[in-house]
Amino acid sequence: MKFVRYADGMSARVGVVDGDLVRVVDGVADLLPLLEAGEGELLAAGRTALRSGTAVPLPDIVALSPIATPPTVRDFYAFEQHVRAGRAWRGLEMDPDWYELPVFYFSNPYAVTGCGPVAMTPGAERFDFELEVAAVVGRGGRDLTAKDAEHAIAGYCVLNDWSGRDVQQREMKLSMGPVKGKDTATSLGPYFVTPDEIADFREGNGYRLEMSCTVNDAPYSRAVWSNIHWSFGEMIAYASRGAEVRPGDVIGSGTCGTGCILELSRTHGSAAYPWLRPGDEVVAAVEGLGELRNTVTEAVPVVPLRARGATGQEGGSRPRFAGEAAR
Numbered sequence: 001m002k003f004v005r006y007a008d009g010m011s012a013r014v015g016v017v018d019g020d021l022v023r024v025v026d027g028v029a030d031l032l033p034l035l036e037a038g039e040g041e042l043l044a045a046g047r048t049a050l051r052s053g054t055a056v057p058l059p060d061i062v063a064l065s066p067i068a069t070p071p072t073v074r075d076f077y078a079f080e081q082h083v084r085a086g087r088a089w090r091g092l093e094m095d096p097d098w099y100e101l102p103v104f105y106f107s108n109p110y111a112v113t114g115c116g117p118v119a120m121t122p123g124a125e126r127f128d129f130e131l132e133v134a135a136v137v138g139r140g141g142r143d144l145t146a147k148d149a150e151h152a153i154a155g156y157c158v159l160n161d162w163s164g165r166d167v168q169q170r171e172m173k174l175s176m177g178p179v180k181g182k183d184t185a186t187s188l189g190p191y192f193v194t195p196d197e198i199a200d201f202r203e204g205n206g207y208r209l210e211m212s213c214t215v216n217d218a219p220y221s222r223a224v225w226s227n228i229h230w231s232f233g234e235m236i237a238y239a240s241r242g243a244e245v246r247p248g249d250v251i252g253s254g255t256c257g258t259g260c261i262l263e264l265s266r267t268h269g270s271a272a273y274p275w276l277r278p279g280d281e282v283v284a285a286v287e288g289l290g291e292l293r294n295t296v297t298e299a300v301p302v303v304p305l306r307a308r309g310a311t312g313q314e315g316g317s318r319p320r321f322a323g324e325a326a327r
Helices: 031-037 039-052 080-089 146-151 165-172 195-201 232-239 261-268
Strands: 002-008 011-018 021-024 055-057 073-076 104-106 116-119 131-137 153-161 186-193 210-215 218-224 250-252 281-286 290-297
Touching: 011 039, 021 039, 031 039, 073 232, 080 261, 104 232, 131 210, 131 232, 146 153, 146 232, 153 195, 153 232, 153 250, 153 281, 153 290, 186 195, 186 290, 218 261, 232 250
Parallel strands: 073 250, 116 290
Antiparallel strands: 002 011, 002 186, 011 021, 021 055, 073 104, 131 153, 131 250, 153 186, 210 218, 210 281, 281 290
16 A cells, blocks of 8 residues: 555645545544554555545645654665765775674654755755665564564655755764754655555565656656665664664665765766755655655754854863873
């Protein structure tokens, strides 16, 4: 089935896509309670909607994130082409550990959105999209095998991991990973597609489905999901190692090859692929999962936390710890 969550006045509704119509699931405003109730409850609600749900024209809706606030959002780094390109720019070979550890970072569940406006990262001049696929956990667990984790997937969505590259670059020099550079928005949707809908396209560690992104109708990114190195089963199994995953947890694939302006501008030049500006329309799409449409808007102004140069330490310098070399 293909579920969609959409705005209905000041509230939200959930429906099932039925051709050019959406069949409303009565009394449901978010997919999370259905996921928590179990796969059987989710599918039963969908079947009831297809039989007797109120019909709404699909072109009339604006899709929201299928889950308003996921319990967690983990974003992985699973496409080798993107990882290899990024390391090459820094003069680095591939780290052998990348082939052993499907690493991820935790993103901001409160920043998840669907189609519609997306504000730039505050303080950023180099605003970027990242074309990804997301899997949504349906059955929770701990210390899962990759096979069990694959069966725990309830559905898939398109994911766009918005990034303020200049803010991200400054933060990551401090050895804490992406922080506010990726904290402003993560787009998810437009549909929540159950695995059986795309089962015939299974290939390798993913699916033989095209991924693409355009900016103002100009083609930017093109990839194939099956080029992914780590499967979602392996990613979820790693996430569950010594920890718990729960229904509604979002697992991002990481950027596909050619899937962001940072990679494209390094390969083809910044003139061909300029950074995003307010008013740009970005359409991230995955065959079978739909088109996630967003328009970039202005960032909120940055208010300095302290006067420039202030450190909060007597004498204006930080203490030096034993063994720390002078810089």
